[in-house]
Structure formats: C-alpha cells, structure tokens
Amino acid sequence: MNLTDDEKAMLDGHDGAAKRKAMELLVRYSEALGAERFVDTNNVAGVPGSSTLFLKNYYKDHNGGNYEAIFSLFDLDSDEVVPVPKVSAYSCHLQGGMDPNEWATMGQTKEAFEHFQEDEAQVADHGIQIMKTCTPYLAGNVPVKGEHCAWMESSAVVFCNSVIGGRTNTEGRESTSAAMLTGKIPDWGFHRDEFRHGTHAIEVEVPIETVQDWGMLGYFVGGAVEENIPVISGVTYQPNLVRHKHFGAAAASSGGVELYHMVGITPEAPSREIAFGPRNPVETIKYGAAERRKIYDNLNSIGTSTDVDFVMLGCPHYSIEQIWEAARLLDGKKLSPNTKLWIFTSRSVKSMADTNGYTKAIRDAGGLLLTDTCSAISQAIPKGTKVVALDSAKQTHYLPAFMGIEAWFGTTKECVDAAVTGHWRGELR
Numbered sequence: 001m002n003l004t005d006d007e008k009a010m011l012d013g014h015d016g017a018a019k020r021k022a023m024e025l026l027v028r029y030s031e032a033l034g035a036e037r038f039v040d041t042n043n044v045a046g047v048p049g050s051s052t053l054f055l056k057n058y059y060k061d062h063n064g065g066n067y068e069a070i071f072s073l074f075d076l077d078s079d080e081v082v083p084v085p086k087v088s089a090y091s092c093h094l095q096g097g098m099d100p101n102e103w104a105t106m107g108q109t110k111e112a113f114e115h116f117q118e119d120e121a122q123v124a125d126h127g128i129q130i131m132k133t134c135t136p137y138l139a140g141n142v143p144v145k146g147e148h149c150a151w152m153e154s155s156a157v158v159f160c161n162s163v164i165g166g167r168t169n170t171e172g173r174e175s176t177s178a179a180m181l182t183g184k185i186p187d188w189g190f191h192r193d194e195f196r197h198g199t200h201a202i203e204v205e206v207p208i209e210t211v212q213d214w215g216m217l218g219y220f221v222g223g224a225v226e227e228n229i230p231v232i233s234g235v236t237y238q239p240n241l242v243r244h245k246h247f248g249a250a251a252a253s254s255g256g257v258e259l260y261h262m263v264g265i266t267p268e269a270p271s272r273e274i275a276f277g278p279r280n281p282v283e284t285i286k287y288g289a290a291e292r293r294k295i296y297d298n299l300n301s302i303g304t305s306t307d308v309d310f311v312m313l314g315c316p317h318y319s320i321e322q323i324w325e326a327a328r329l330l331d332g333k334k335l336s337p338n339t340k341l342w343i344f345t346s347r348s349v350k351s352m353a354d355t356n357g358y359t360k361a362i363r364d365a366g367g368l369l370l371t372d373t374c375s376a377i378s379q380a381i382p383k384g385t386k387v388v389a390l391d392s393a394k395q396t397h398y399l400p401a402f403m404g405i406e407a408w409f410g411t412t413k414e415c416v417d418a419a420v421t422g423h424w425r426g427e428l429r
Contacts, residue, residue: 039184315374
C-alpha cells in the first residue's frame with residue numbers, strides 16, 4: 001500500500017498501541033480488497049466496543065470483559081488488550097439492543113440493562129455520539145455530497161450514497177471501530193468515481209406514490225439487481241425523505257443494494273447517460289402492474305391468520321413526520337386488548353415527539369414509542385405473538401424469519417387499523 005507519513009506513524013506505533021492495532025487491521029482489510037491507499041474520513045457510524053452479556057462473559061478472562069477488552073480483542077482483532085483512547089474522527093453509535101426505559105417490556109433482564117448502561121457510559125467517554133439509531137441522518141449526522149464516510153447499517157449506507165451523494169461502502173464493526181481511531185478507510189468501491197456508475201436499468205411503468213409503493217418497488221429492485229447499481233427511470237412522483245428511506249431499506253434487504261440512481265431525482269443522476277457513465281446497462285428490467293402484484297403477494301405470503309397480536313412500526317426508525325401520522329391515526333381510539341403496538345425511533349426524534357404530545361397520544365391509545373432498537377435487532381416481540389402487521393418491506397423480510405411468526409405487510413393506516421381492531425384487513429390498492 002501507498003501510506004502517507006501519518007499513516008506510517010500510526011502503523012509504527014508512534015500514536016499508541018490502539019491506533020497501531022487499528023492500522024494493522026485496516027492494512028489487512030485494504031490488501032484483501034485490493035485497495036492501494038486510504039481516504040480520510042471524519043464521519044464514522046458503527047457500534048464501537050458495545051457488547052452483550054454473552055460477549056462480556058466470553059472475554060471475562062481479559063479485564064473481566066470490560067469495554068477496552070471488547071474493543072481491543074473483538075473490534076480491532078488484537079491479540080492483547082490495549083488502552084483505547086478517545087476517537088480521532090467524528091463518530092456516532094448506531095442502534096443498540098434495548099429501549100433504555102422499556103427494557104423490561106422488551107423482555108430484557110436487569111443485569112443486561114445495567115451492562116447496557118455501563119457500555120453507553122464508556123461510548124460517551126470515548127467521544128462517540130450516542131445516537132442509537134439506524135437513521136443517523138435523522139438524528140443530526142447528515143453528510144454532504146462527496147463526503148467520505150465509514151458507515152455500518154445497510155439502510156443508512158444506501159441512503160448516504162444515493163440520496164445524499166456521500167461515499168461509503170457497507171462497513172463492518174471492525175473497520176468502523178478502526179476508522180474511528182485513525183480517521184482512515186480503504187480507498188475502494190463507492191469511494192471511487194468509477195465504481196458509482198449504474199449497471200442495470202429499471203423502467204417503472206406504474207405510478208409510485210405512497211410509502212407502500214416505494215417499499216414494494218425497492219423490494220423488487222433489490223431482488224432483481226442483487227448487489228449491483230440500479231438506474232431507475234419512469235418515476236413521475238418526487239419521493240420525499242421517508243419514501244427514499246423505505247425504498248433503500250427494502251432494496252438493501254431483498255438484494256444488497258448500496259447505491260441507486262433515480263433519473264432526474266438523485267444527485268448523481270441528472271440524466272440516464274450520466275448515471276450510467278461509460279457503462280451500458282447489463283439488463284433492462286420492467287416494473288409494471290404484474291410485478292407490483294407479485295411483490296405484494298410475496299411479502300404477504302407468510303400471513304394466514306388475520307388475528308393480529310402485534311403491530312411494529314419504525315423500520316427504519318420513524319421520522320417525526322411518521323410519528324405525527326401514527327398519532328393522528330390513533331387519535332380518539334384504543335388498541336384492541338389482544339394487540340400490542342410498538343413504534344421505534346431514535347432518542348432525538350422521540351424528544352420532539354414528547355414535546356409535541358405524540359408520545360402521550362400513542363400511549364393513551366395503548367401503544368408505546370420506543371427508541372434505540374427494533375424488534376429484529378433485539379429479537380424482542382410481545383410474549384405470545386403469533387401474527388405481526390408491518391408497514392416496512394425490510395422488517396417483513398427479516399422479522400418472521402428471525403422469530404418464527406406470521407406477518408402482514410401493508411400501509412401505516414392498515415397497520416394502525418389492525419392494532420385497533422385486532423384483525424388484518426389490508427389489501428393492495
């Protein structure tokens with residue numbers, strides 16, 4: 001690799017043992033990728049040093065499995081525990097495993113919660129922003145076009161690359177933790193212009209307007225192109241942030257999409273020609289009424305009973321607009337005694353919901369507004385749940401497989417209706 005003087009200094013240990021271990025990891029990572037150099041990053045999103053009780057116990061013979069032991073041995077793949085300094089790059093902590101106030105409701109133990117608190121205190125002490133969300137761009141971390149980032153979380157990565165025009169690959173815990181200490185990440189993949197051109201043409205032949213429409217289109221696109229770069233044309237409705245959020249999350253779940261272009265909409269696709277650059281489309285794929293119907297039926301293929309025990313909203317984490325909508329739909333209503341409603345968001349967005357009275361409105365109806373996690377990440381659902389209703393194609397893809405339950409996919413309105421009536425009455429419109 002071609003290392004700068006400051007990179008050589010870190011690798012030689014002049015800036016401490018932790019940065020040396022971080023650079024050693026990043027050099028191995030770069031060599032595996034075929035990268036010849038690093039880019040500087042001052043925007044890193046990961047889960048540095050965080051652990052479960054299982055991990056803490058696994059490393060108990062090393063400083064009792066404390067934060068530095070986890071960061072050294074697990075994150076940096078070090079063969080020894082080293083002192084971990086404060087981070088050098090602006091860094092934020094993504095989603096965690098439990099709501100800090102409703103941990104017992106989510107089935108967590110007091111011991112797990114106390115460990116969660118200890119971890120969080122260490123995260124803050126190391127200069128890392130505690131955002132605890134899969135949507136950092138809704139909680140204050142908004143890159144600019146062309147900015148080199150090092151982010152985990154598939155739905156955040158695809159949003160950063162596509163909607164904002166930032167530059168990040170889907171990084172892992174190890175590379176993000178190392179980047180936090182060094183401010184370096186391999187110059188490879190989506191950091192480079194030549195890798196950001198489209199590969200597949202998607203021609204949309206039906207109106208795409210609602211959040212449900214965008215989620216289904218994203219789920220179709222991900223399945224069609226897998227990890228490649230779609231260029232979508234034929235969209236006549238300007239999607240807002242929420243629609244992009246659901247589209248990208250779905251495309252990253254059914255496939256492995258990290259970057260998409262929408263002609264005339266996203267920043268790197270003012271035209272179809274610019275989106276593809278020097279490439280010709282590998283394939284042209286149509287999305288019409290038949291494809292839309294097939295995706296809807298596929299997402300609802302694991303639902304048989306119309307008796308709904310649980311409604312989960314907030315994947316990716318709800319924006320304040322979506323919480324406002326849910327509160328309006330619940331106004332003057334009460335949940336079915338047989339159905340639980342959990343809505344997930346970030347702490348920062350929840351603080352706005354608290355101020356605006358939405359948290360209270362949701363609670364008055366019988367639901368909960370939770371933070372930090374979701375049912376798939378925490379693998380937590382209300383006891384006895386057999387059937388869930390969801391407005392997220394991504395969560396519909398994951399949660400039933402994780403938890404062995406049936407699922408219905410529909411609009412937010414249909415999901416709230418299921419929470420109130422206890423029955424699924426959704427249909428494709």
